[in-house]
Amino acid sequence: MKTVEIRAEVAPELALFVPHARRGGAHPLAVDGVSTLGHVIESLGVPLTEVGALVVDGREVPSGHVPAAGESVAVRAVRRPQHVPGAPLRFLLDVHLGTLARRLRLLGVDAAYESTDIGDPALSARSAAEKRVLLSRDRGLLRRRELWAGAFVYSTGPDEQLHDVLDRFAPELRPWTRCTACNGVLRRATKEEVADQLKGGTQKSYDVFAQCAECGRAYWKGAHHEQLEAIVERALAEFA
Missing domain, CATH: 3.10.20.30 (Beta-grasp domain)
Known part of the structure; x- marks a missing residue:
């Protein structure tokens, strides 16, 4: 040839x-x-x-x-911010991006995540079936033809990864509305409703709770709240 x-x-x-x-x-x-x-x-x-x-x-x-x-x-x-036509903006992250997934959820962004390696064919098939943008650092995975949409995550650091995704896609931010464990939607809950998840000190010290409608996990402003609040404030200051 x-x-x-x-x-x-x-x-x-x-x-x-x-x-x-x-x-x-x-x-x-x-x-x-x-x-x-x-x-x-x-x-x-x-x-x-x-x-x-x-x-x-x-x-x-x-x-x-x-x-x-x-x-x-x-x-x-790709021009930024990137518009993805055809469906509400939702993400799917591969097994190596767990911290990024939790931070996106913290900001209220719909971010599905596979905590185990289910294989490239299954990931790309889920992207297509659910119309989710697949986020990955695996170039081979992003070349699969059945993908609905995808994006390479350029950094290895969670702070830079989050900044990159927010800058590229400009998703709507609704902090404290999603479960960081399963991506479900949070609702307000009474202390009685989540009492089985509270230890003695927590039960005495806190009165405001939320609970995931999917997995039932309870949330309150505990020891790590300031650290999470800082992540939220940085994101809102630059991208809200």
Whole structure:
């Protein structure tokens, strides 16, 4: 099969996937003349979930475009905030993003999470069935065709991960309305309703409680509340 040469420029935001993009500018790239631009980009290591506009010789083209010899391709990053059409904004996180899932739930964001490794096919199938944006650091998982929508989580630190997701998707924030354990919706509860979950000191010291409508877990402003409050306040100050 005869190869042809194009020139490709990858956005600096995608340099994590294509190291030479850090140097900037367009670079020569040999392609086979039959593969789509989407396939070419993925072969460079860039998940299509991270790609915004594809511009060939000044005109925007779909990922199914087959690049021809001499074309100049600009691969742009997803524009922020990113709008995901077709369903309410909801997330699904893989097994490695438990802390991020709990922080999103703390902010009232619908964030399903698999605490065990159920495998890529099952995760992508759930994303499609429930119309959830799959968040992952696994590039291979984000390349699965059955995904409804996905996004790469760029950082390994929970603070930076949360900032990245809120900045990219701008979800509505409703702190203290979701169970951080199971993602269920919280409701106000009396002390009597949650008495079986309270130890002696807690029962004497607190009077305001919430309870998850799904799993029944009780919540109150306990020893870690200030730490959680700080997370909420930072998020609201920047993204509310």
